[in-house]
Amino acid sequence: xxxTIKDVAQxxxxxxxxxxRVVNGRGVKPETxxxxxxxxxxxxxxxxxxxxSLKTSxxxxxxxxxxxxxxxxxxxxxxxxxxxxxxxYSLIVCSSDENVEREQQRVIMLKEKQVDGMILVPSSEQAxxxxxxxxxxxxxVLLDRMVSDFxxxxxxxxxxNGSYLAVxxxxxxxxxxxxxxxxxxxxxxxxxxxxxxxxxxxxxNMAVSEDLILNGxxxxxxxxxxxxxxxxxxxxxxxxxVANYYMTIGALLAIxxxxxxxxxxxxxxxxxxxxxxxxxxxxxxxxxQPMRELGEEVARLIYERVxxxxxxxPRLLRLKPELVVRESSKMVRGLRTQEGPGxxxxxxxxx
Amino acid sequence: xxxTIKDVAQxxxxxxxxxxRVVNGRGVKPETxxxxxxxxxxxxxxxxxxxxSLKTSxxxxxxxxxxxxxxxxxxxxxxxxxxxxxxxYSLIVCSSDENVEREQQRVIMLKEKQVDGMILVPSSEQAxxxxxxxxxxxxxVLLDRMVSDFxxxxxxxxxxNGSYLAVxxxxxxxxxxxxxxxxxxxxxxxxxxxxxxxxxxxxxNMAVSEDLILNGxxxxxxxxxxxxxxxxxxxxxxxxxVANYYMTIGALLAIxxxxxxxxxxxxxxxxxxxxxxxxxxxxxxxxxQPMRELGEEVARLIYERVxxxxxxxPRLLRLKPELVVRESSKMVRGLRTQEGPGxxxxxxxxx
DNA sequence: TCATTAGCAGTAAACGTTTACATTCTTACT
DNA sequence: AGTAAGAATGTAAACGTTTACTGCTAATGA
Numbered sequence: 189x190x191x192t193i194k195d196v197a198q199x200x201x202x203x204x205x206x207x208x209r210v211v212n213g214r215g216v217k218p219e220t221x222x223x224x225x226x227x228x229x230x231x232x233x234x235x236x237x238x239x240x241s242l243k244t245s246x247x248x249x250x251x252x253x254x255x256x257x258x259x260x261x262x263x264x265x266x267x268x269x270x271x272x273x274x275x276x277y278s279l280i281v282c283s284s285d286e287n288v289e290r291e292q293q294r295v296i297m298l299k300e301k302q303v304d305g306m307i308l309v310p311s312s313e314q315a316x317x318x319x320x321x322x323x324x325x326x327x328x329v330l331l332d333r334m335v336s337d338f339x340x341x342x343x344x345x346x347x348x349n350g351s352y353l354a355v356x357x358x359x360x361x362x363x364x365x366x367x368x369x370x371x372x373x374x375x376x377x378x379x380x381x382x383x384x385x386x387x388x389x390x391x392x393n394m395a396v397s398e399d400l401i402l403n404g405x406x407x408x409x410x411x412x413x414x415x416x417x418x419x420x421x422x423x424x425x426x427x428x429x430v431a432n433y434y435m436t437i438g439a440l441l442a443i444x445x446x447x448x449x450x451x452x453x454x455x456x457x458x459x460x461x462x463x464x465x466x467x468x469x470x471x472x473x474x475x476x477q478p479m480r481e482l483g484e485e486v487a488r489l490i491y492e493r494v495x496x497x498x499x500x501x502p503r504l505l506r507l508k509p510e511l512v513v514r515e516s517s518k519m520v521r522g523l524r525t526q527e528g529p530g531x532x533x534x535x536x537x538x539x
Numbered sequence: 540x541x542x543t544i545k546d547v548a549q550x551x552x553x554x555x556x557x558x559x560r561v562v563n564g565r566g567v568k569p570e571t572x573x574x575x576x577x578x579x580x581x582x583x584x585x586x587x588x589x590x591x592s593l594k595t596s597x598x599x600x601x602x603x604x605x606x607x608x609x610x611x612x613x614x615x616x617x618x619x620x621x622x623x624x625x626x627x628y629s630l631i632v633c634s635s636d637e638n639v640e641r642e643q644q645r646v647i648m649l650k651e652k653q654v655d656g657m658i659l660v661p662s663s664e665q666a667x668x669x670x671x672x673x674x675x676x677x678x679x680v681l682l683d684r685m686v687s688d689f690x691x692x693x694x695x696x697x698x699x700n701g702s703y704l705a706v707x708x709x710x711x712x713x714x715x716x717x718x719x720x721x722x723x724x725x726x727x728x729x730x731x732x733x734x735x736x737x738x739x740x741x742x743x744n745m746a747v748s749e750d751l752i753l754n755g756x757x758x759x760x761x762x763x764x765x766x767x768x769x770x771x772x773x774x775x776x777x778x779x780x781v782a783n784y785y786m787t788i789g790a791l792l793a794i795x796x797x798x799x800x801x802x803x804x805x806x807x808x809x810x811x812x813x814x815x816x817x818x819x820x821x822x823x824x825x826x827x828q829p830m831r832e833l834g835e836e837v838a839r840l841i842y843e844r845v846x847x848x849x850x851x852x853p854r855l856l857r858l859k860p861e862l863v864v865r866e867s868s869k870m871v872r873g874l875r876t877q878e879g880p881g882x883x884x885x886x887x888x889x890x
Numbered sequence: 891t892c893a894t895t896a897g898c899a900g901t902a903a904a905c906g907t908t909t910a911c912a913t914t915c916t917t918a919c920t
Numbered sequence: 921a922g923t924a925a926g927a928a929t930g931t932a933a934a935c936g937t938t939t940a941c942t943g944c945t946a947a948t949g950a
Contacts, residue, residue, distance in 0.1 A: 189676045192906055203930045208908060217928060232671070237651045238592045239906035242935050247589065249631075257617035259610055266608035269633070278631055278652070280600075282620070300588045301629070320583070325540045408814075437814050444818060463759075463788050467795060469820030543936055554900045559938060568898065590936035593905050 191231040200227040251298035251306040255286040260433045267483025288312040305494040327493035334376045343486040343505045350475040350509035351384030354457040361519040367400035367425030369414045381431045411438025427455030456516040471514035542582040551578040602649035602657040606637040611784045618834025639663040656845040678844035685727045694837040694856045701826040701860035702735030705808040712870040718751035718776030720765045732782045762789025778806030807867040822865035
């Protein structure tokens with residue numbers, strides 16, 4: 189259908205090698221170049237990158253494998269795309285649905301598509317498929333989550349301290365019964381945030397109420413369900429820390445649905461500051477991760493690796509999160525202490 | 540590096556044609572198949588899709604070109620990915636930044652990558668590059684926006700009626716001075732929403748206040764700036780309709796920043812119901828577009844086209860948006876009529 | 891028993907590039 | 921003018937597949 193290099197060569201009266209050289213800007217005589225360029229224009233020729241890739245064994249494509257297409261990872265994907273695009277690469281994004289088998293399938297698919305490198309947010313501690321790909325010469329950089337027995341580059345956030353900051357803030361505000369809506373313990377982000385949570389209590393010499401730890405799975409649905417569980421329990425927490433963005437949304441949904449007043453009846457610290465956390469009712473105190481930086485770093489790193497720069501392998505970048513204090517965690521002193529135990533619902537509705 | 544079909548053939552002691560047949564599930568004798576399959580397993584062979592694509596001239600890849608990587612289009616991209624993935628296709632997503640030249644570049648790039656088809660959200664009325672691609676045999680489906688002199692498939696939303704519903708609702712609530720934060724007039728979504736706005740006034744036999752129409756460009760920033768302009772003007776509108784999602788966020792930001800009470804001091808109808816509009820303060824009345832359906836339809840359609848089904852070409856799908864009424868547009872009767880003209884700021888702060 | 895056919899497997903060409911190597915054309919120097 | 925060097929171009933192989941064609945084997949029917 190479309191003209192090929194051969195057609196151009198024929199029409200221009202030169203060999204295909206010459207056309208190729210013109211296309212790739214090698215040394216050809218200016219007048220020959222003119223002729224070829226004109227023919228290319230006339231015929232509407234475009235290089236076939238599939239053919240080029242086969243020959244050069246470079247696709248100028250990076251695979252990005254995320255656990256879901258939610259706003260958090262999409263925000264990062266956007267940055268990655270921008271950076272990589274600047275380097276002349278394009279991106280194939282796919283999702284593992286937080287599911288190891290699917291992750292393995294997708295990795296194979298990306299390998300078959302001959303991506304030059306992969307950025308991967310692992311959805312478990314499984315490492316064999318990653319090592320395998322790596323051994324076959326495809327650079328892999330882990331993003332956001334680590335897997336312990338994988339030796340390779342990682343770009344992460346300091347989650348322990350992120351959640352530490354959040355909970356410490358709650359304690360400093362005077363909250364005592366602090367609940368946790370916990371993330372998936374199968375991945376490092378979940379583990380580290382949990383670790384940070386406990387560490388604060390150690391450092392402040394306080395006991396954690398084990399019954400105020402609810403295990404979620406990072407989804408909005410689980411955030412919603414667990415927040416409801418808290419709110420409807422006979423002896424609910426005074427404040428809750430939610431360990432990721434999607435669950436924060438879910439928790440907020442539950443809170444709004446039940447008409448709970450935040451922070452009057454419940455202190456809240458969530459995760460990540462997109463427009464939503466800023467505009468939420470009330471504006472949410474949150475651990476915010478440096479998403480842009482995360483994307484930039486991981487994009488730069490995979491670019492280096494793909495271009496044969498192995499300096500400092502395996503590189504581990506741990507970026508610092510930040511606590512943004514807004515209104516959802518402002519303790520209203522004196523209010524809570526006057527009441528006996530009871531459902532937040534009662535408190536909220538003045539019962 | 541990685542083993543090829545040739546290696547497998549050699550080790551298995553068969554010809555490469557046979558290996559190929561095994562891989563593609565053509566008829567080979569069961570025992571031969573076993574041998575080949577075992578060798579594939581042993582060698583860790585994976586088909587090279589680049590080579591296959593070159594031979595078959597099908598890449599099993601669809602290009603998606605959006606004007607930006609914001610949540611609206613990403614939400615749709617997610618659906619498209621899911622559907623297409625089910626058909627065995629992958630997606631290359633890229634952005635035109637609402638810029639025609641960049642759009643043209645990206646289109647060429649996708650063509651060079653030999654995508655089997657493209658889904659495109661045009662960022663102008665320019666059609667020549669689209670027609671060209673189409674003429675070269677690559678199916679193109681337009682999404683969300685139309686371009687008038689392009690003859691091809693489109694999956695759209697009925698924007699005229701979307702914005703009609705919104706403004707009619709405002710009028711029915713009793714608002715009279717209704718402002719519009721308008722979208723880009725270079726694209727059909729912007730044009731149609733504007734048309735819908737005016738049509739309501741015609742139908743209700745009311746005059747539009749031309750000074751209450753502010754022209755934005757679909758970005759959060761412009762939504763913010765224009766809402767501020769409204770709020771700080773001497774004679775601000777009683778209610779505002781914002782013509783897309785990003786500008787709605789911006790408007791909300793401005794409103795919160797200035798501490799304006801909605802709907803007490805200002806009625807508001809925005810666009811699209813993501814988590815944000817639900818959780819915003821106050822919950823937002825919005826024209827919601829059927830994003831999932833949009834994605835599903837466009838994915839299905841491009842799949843059909845790519846697979847040679849040209850039925851009904853050019854197909855035009857116009858999906859219906861829906862008005863979700865929440866609190867931001869509940870007129871508080873009597874309140875406003877007591878005041879003379881003056882900045883909303885004054886009203887808001889009781890001055 | 892022999893011809894016919896069906897089922898399998900192999901051979902080789904083709905997809906559109908890039909590039910090592912070979913060849914031809916320029917140019918300039920002796 | 922002759923030649924050597926260098927520049928410009930051409931030739932052909934290779935990248936890893938798929939697939940039309942060919943040939944072989946074995947089974948079937950008369």
